[in-house]
Amino acid sequence: MWVILAVSIQMLSGPNVWPVLDEGTFVSEAECQAVLDEAVPRTLSEQMRIAWEQGELKYVCIRVREPASPAN
Template identity: 85%
Template sequence: MWVILAVSIQVLSGPNVWPVLNHGTFVSETECQAVLDEAVPRTLSEQMRIAWEQGELKFVCIKAREPGSAGN
């Protein structure tokens, strides 16, 4: 399962990462990336679009672990 994550790092407060749930989950990285490419920047609020354009906010597709799987 693949999901879209939004990533932002502030100097004083550190990383801020959250899943973009309104687009759901995806079977493959290719499917996830296709939705991401279509949605950004079209669906962003004005403030988030500006942060994205200035490189302060990134969106990435990442493979999610199945519940109960062992982590490293």
């Protein structure tokens, strides 16, 4: 399963990372990237679009790990 994450790093407060839940989850990286390419920057607010254009905000597709099985 793949999801889109938004990532920004602030000098004083450190990294901010959050899932982009509006777009859902994806079976493959290619599917995730296709949705990401179509949605950004179209769906961004003016402030978020400016941060994205200036490289202060990135959107990435990342694979979600399956939970580890508990040891018996």
